[in-house]
Amino acid sequence: MWLPPRPPSEVIEDRSVGFIELFYDLVYVALIARTAHNLAHQMSWSAVGEFALVFSLIWIAWLNGTAYHDSHGREDIRSRTYIFVQMLLVALLAVYAGDGAAGRDGFSILYGVFLGLLAWLWYSVTLQGEEGYRRTLRPYLATLLFAAAAMAGSAFAPAALQLPIWVGVVLLWLCTGLYVTRAASEWYDQPAVSAALVERFGLFTIIVLGEVVVGVVLGLDASPRGVHAMTTGLLSLGIGFGLWWVYFDLVGHRRPRAGRSGLPTWIFLHLPLTMAIATAGAALTGVIEYAEEPRASAIVTWVLAGSVGLALATLAAIVRTLEAWVRHRSIYLPASIAMIVLAVASAGLALWRPSSVELVLTLLAFLSLVWCVYVLRWLTFRREAAARPPATKEHPGTDPGR
Helix, strand or coil, X not given: CCCCCCCCCCCCCCCCCCHHHHHHHHHHHHHHHHHHHHHHHCCCHHHHHHHHHHHHHHHHHHHHHHHHHHHHCCCCHHHXXXXXXXXXXXXXXXXXXCCHHHHHHHHHHHHHHHHHHHHHHHHHHHCCCCHHHHHHHHHHHHHHHHHHHHHHHHCCCCHHHHHHHHHHHHHHHHHHXXXXXXXXXXXXXXXXXXXXXXXXXXXXXXXXXXXXXXXXXXXXXXCCCCHHHHHHHHHHHHHHHHHHHHHHHHCCCXXXXXXXXXXXXXXXXXXXXXXXXXXXXXXXXXXXXXXXXXXXXXXXXXXXXXXXXXXXXXXXXXXXXXXXXXXXXXXXXXXXXXXXXXXXXXXXXXXXXXXXXXXXXXXHHHHHHHHHHHHHHHHHHHHHHHHCCCCCCCCCCCCCCC
């Protein structure tokens, strides 16, 4: 009923995602939606910067809770109770996140409490963990405690210092988290990552893809709902479809490589990827609102094109961390090059500043082109593999299914 955390040596490689984990992720839908809603209706460069900062804090909270349960959680009452407490805090964070600047004090205190709870959970593992794991976690625990105190303390700091303190917390945690993840990946004599954790990252990507749908709905709700607006809105949904298509055909359900250049890089590259997708969803609201104008707003064009470009560039980097990259380099490399080229082209698209429909159609073409390059290389690989002679003892050949 009430068991201690699962020790680090008991890695469950083939564990599937549980219903309580799906429930936990659902609360983050509300938190991200409230944050993106503020950006969608107050589009400015300062608002984009603040959204990136708050989203980073949200992602750090989600990653800590997710990684703890994947590594040390059980199906007992203790694990469920702590997950529900985290969900309560995340729900309250969503309330204050939706208040914008007026809710920063409450957000700061609650976030500090949330990190304090996670620090206790990770500390409880060290009480029974191996000495090597305990040494690896010490800097991580120190960072969590410091970040918790800094976030809670920022509620009492002058308004001008509040956001800089948040920036410092994010940078400190990212540096420490990357260091500890790399150290842990060398300490573990286990598979690089469980199947459940790979699936959780895919599920979080689906959560932020949902913000694309929300952004389109908000844009259509605020527009006159004429032919141009409805057409632009429906085409805008295609950007979400295209990002889903590219991610889950190239990255989703694929394990990262073991070692310092695999798992740690794979984990932390998901931050700019999911941030870019959520930002694109917020920008689509403004794109639809300008559907009747000859050109979309300059800042909306830059934010949307830049977000899609950042997502493509990040995906190009993520595919290089996968185990599949080693086996199928001939398939992934052309797709990776295409994503980098089209990410750069997105900046040129922002300089062009087309109409809303032209902007959305061009970005759809970019995403479609990436997928076409990938599929064509995959078909070529299958054709070449089928043309090879069958494997024998004298001639091993190549297994096309590997």
